[in-house]
Amino acid sequence: MPKLLEFRNFSMGFKDDDGTVHNLLNNVTFDIEEGRAVGIVGESGCGKSVTNLSVMRLLPRSAVIQGGKIIYRGQNLLKKTDKEMEDIRGKDVAMIFQEPMTSLNPVLNIGFQIGEVLKKHRPDMNEEQIKNAVTNQLELVGIPSPEKRLKQYPHQFSGGMRQRVMIAMATICQPDLLIADEPTTALDVTIQAQVLDIMNRLKDKGSLMLVTHNLGVVAEICNDVVVMYAGTVVEKGSMDEIFDNPCHPYTKGLMAAIPTLSSGKEELYSIPGTVPLSNKFSAGCRFADRCSQYFDLCQDKVPPTRQLSASHYVQCWLDFERRE
Amino acid sequence: MANYLIRRILKALLTIFVSATIVFFIIRLMPADPVTLLVDPKMGPEVQQAMMQQFGLDKSIGLQYVIFIQQTLSGNLGISFKTREPVTTVIMQKLPWTLLLLFIVVTLTLVIGIPIGMLAAKKRDGLFDKFINVLIVMGISIFIPFLSFAFLYFFAYYLKLLPTGGAYTPPPAKGFDYILDVARHAILPSLTLFIGNVATIILYTRNSMIDVLKEDYIRTAFSKGWNEKYVVRRHALKNALIPTITVAGIMIGSMVGGAVMTETVYGWPGVGRLIYDSVSSMDFPVLQGAFITLAVSVVVMNIIADLVVAWLDPRIKLGG
Numbered sequence: 001m002p003k004l005l006e007f008r009n010f011s012m013g014f015k016d017d018d019g020t021v022h023n024l025l026n027n028v029t030f031d032i033e034e035g036r037a038v039g040i041v042g043e044s045g046c047g048k049s050v051t052n053l054s055v056m057r058l059l060p061r062s063a064v065i066q067g068g069k070i071i072y073r074g075q076n077l078l079k080k081t082d083k084e085m086e087d088i089r090g091k092d093v094a095m096i097f098q099e100p101m102t103s104l105n106p107v108l109n110i111g112f113q114i115g116e117v118l119k120k121h122r123p124d125m126n127e128e129q130i131k132n133a134v135t136n137q138l139e140l141v142g143i144p145s146p147e148k149r150l151k152q153y154p155h156q157f158s159g160g161m162r163q164r165v166m167i168a169m170a171t172i173c174q175p176d177l178l179i180a181d182e183p184t185t186a187l188d189v190t191i192q193a194q195v196l197d198i199m200n201r202l203k204d205k206g207s208l209m210l211v212t213h214n215l216g217v218v219a220e221i222c223n224d225v226v227v228m229y230a231g232t233v234v235e236k237g238s239m240d241e242i243f244d245n246p247c248h249p250y251t252k253g254l255m256a257a258i259p260t261l262s263s264g265k266e267e268l269y270s271i272p273g274t275v276p277l278s279n280k281f282s283a284g285c286r287f288a289d290r291c292s293q294y295f296d297l298c299q300d301k302v303p304p305t306r307q308l309s310a311s312h313y314v315q316c317w318l319d320f321e322r323r324e
Numbered sequence: 325m326a327n328y329l330i331r332r333i334l335k336a337l338l339t340i341f342v343s344a345t346i347v348f349f350i351i352r353l354m355p356a357d358p359v360t361l362l363v364d365p366k367m368g369p370e371v372q373q374a375m376m377q378q379f380g381l382d383k384s385i386g387l388q389y390v391i392f393i394q395q396t397l398s399g400n401l402g403i404s405f406k407t408r409e410p411v412t413t414v415i416m417q418k419l420p421w422t423l424l425l426l427f428i429v430v431t432l433t434l435v436i437g438i439p440i441g442m443l444a445a446k447k448r449d450g451l452f453d454k455f456i457n458v459l460i461v462m463g464i465s466i467f468i469p470f471l472s473f474a475f476l477y478f479f480a481y482y483l484k485l486l487p488t489g490g491a492y493t494p495p496p497a498k499g500f501d502y503i504l505d506v507a508r509h510a511i512l513p514s515l516t517l518f519i520g521n522v523a524t525i526i527l528y529t530r531n532s533m534i535d536v537l538k539e540d541y542i543r544t545a546f547s548k549g550w551n552e553k554y555v556v557r558r559h560a561l562k563n564a565l566i567p568t569i570t571v572a573g574i575m576i577g578s579m580v581g582g583a584v585m586t587e588t589v590y591g592w593p594g595v596g597r598l599i600y601d602s603v604s605s606m607d608f609p610v611l612q613g614a615f616i617t618l619a620v621s622v623v624v625m626n627i628i629a630d631l632v633v634a635w636l637d638p639r640i641k642l643g644g
Binding site: 087089090095103120121153 | 539540541543544545546547548549550551558559562563636637638639
């Protein structure tokens with residue numbers, strides 16, 4: 001299957017007030033194949049959102065790209081001019097943000113904010129056509145009486161409705177790649193399910209890069225999984241490979257932390273410790289000091305990335321059985 | 325909307341009433357006694373008595389206050405101790421001059437201040453922004469009389485380019501020459517007031533613009549593919565201007581009361597100068613009148629600023 005997006009040894013970091021750059025993403029490498037949904041999982045602070053924003057080239061000012069490539073349809077996005085990026089954003093690659101409450105402009109009405117995407121990328125459409133397209137799109141994401149809603153402002157929408165508006169906005173140009181950054185985190189559970197349902201329907205039209213720390217969401221939607229820890233890809237593979245045969249101790253930990261119906265009332269497993277800050281990363285494996293199978297080598301040398309099957313890779317010093 | 329306006333106006337009336345009361349008592353707390361200034365010892369006691377009666381000074385403070393409030397409500401601000409003219413007439417003579425200055429200064433301040441503030445925010449921490457920051461600190465902290473004297477010395481005395489004071493060269497010229505003459509006289513006072521006010525406007529615009537540019541919805545706008553120019557204009561400007569408008573409202577309101585120091589140094593015949601003169605000559609009724617004018621204009625401008633903000637920001641529900 002042709003590759004839509006390829007991360008190739010992408011590294012970036014953040015500059016602090018003294019101008020020192022602290023590396024965050026280190027040699028991030030993974031692919032998104034055309035028409036597939038990839039889930040990027042990991043705890044908060046693992047660099048998932050930064051990975052997303054790197055694709056859109058919307059990183060904050062303090063971010064510094066240290067190397068590697070992000071290739072979209074054969075072209076390195078990092079080499080594009082600002083003007084070329086503007087033509088890609090919203091049209092080819094679109095993004096749904098985590099916080100529906102703050103991601104919409106409070107002083108502009110919904111119709112305008114969605115229509116804006118078409119105004120930018122579809123100069124052939126007139127006002128009337130844009131209005132109709134926006135109304136249809138709102139209907140598609142399940143907003144009742146969309147005609148009336150066009151003139152309303154974000155504060156007149158509930159959280160779930162706003163996230164639907166965000167989805168409508170991101171998908172109105174039918175992008176090839178839809179990036180969703182924890183699209184359901186800020187919503188309550190019933191609304192989460194509805195929003196996931198909408199995303200599930202829309203993902204068939206293109207590829208999806210879904211960032212989440214909710215493995216349940218991944219299982220429901222994704223074909224492939226990339227597990228990130230402290231700015232590194234520790235394990236990646238197809239959904240089945242990761243869920244049935246997690247290899248990296250971190251992935252295993254994440255899996256063990258999912259509550260199941262049979263888990264009863266005993267305390268849920270949790271990985272001890274927290275993700276280190278980017279200025280406290282160890283020279284070797286960044287997970288070393290939280291790892292239960294840690295040995296001396298882990299602290300000193302970055303572990304190699306090993307291929308376990310055609311699509312299953314793990315970055316760890318432990319020995320794993322290669323499966324075909 | 326109508327409901328909101330009525331409540332807002334009632335609140336405004338209360339504010340004006342309270343400030344009128346404070347003005348009345350504060351003036352009477354001044355250590356000097358107007359009677360001794362007003363009454364010539366050479367006058368006969370009957371004349372003295374008649375004068376005291378004319379100005380209501382023979383009554384107790386409490387009664388004076390009741391009369392003052394009654395009269396103010398009916399639009400009568402009393403009679404000037406000094407010129408024996410009605411206070412409203414005195415203020416109305418001075419107000420146009422202050423309004424002229426105000427119009428020039430506010431227009432310049434907003435037209436120049438807002439774009440500079442936006443640009444500084446867009447290029448924050450850059451060379452331009454750092455330079456503007458220095459200017460803001462200087463503009464806000466400079467002592468107005470000092471600036472006025474410096475301007476006077478340089479432009480009027482040293483370069484002899486501009487007049488030293490007043491609003492026109494007496495006797496007033498006719499037609500276009502008169503306008504030109506007034507304009508020449510207005511340059512220095514306008515410039516002085518402009519410097520202090522524009523610094524405030526730039527500061528507010530810049531800071532709120534920087535805050536707004538960090539908002540999530542700005543990132544959303546960029547994610548749609550729009551360039552910075554569009555995002556700033558369509559998505560940031562409206563939000564960023566809200567604090568600026570509130571500040572501008574207060575600024576305009578308080579400038580109706582005249583810029584006391586600026587008008588005094590330049591001899592500009594406006595309300596500010598009137599306040600200064602009235603303090604020197606213990607002209608209580610005029611002083612009261614000027615302060616009430618000031619209070620009314622601040623309150624009115626505040627309402628207008630609130631309405632503009634409500635128009636910009638749909639989250640503010642006027643009905644609720």
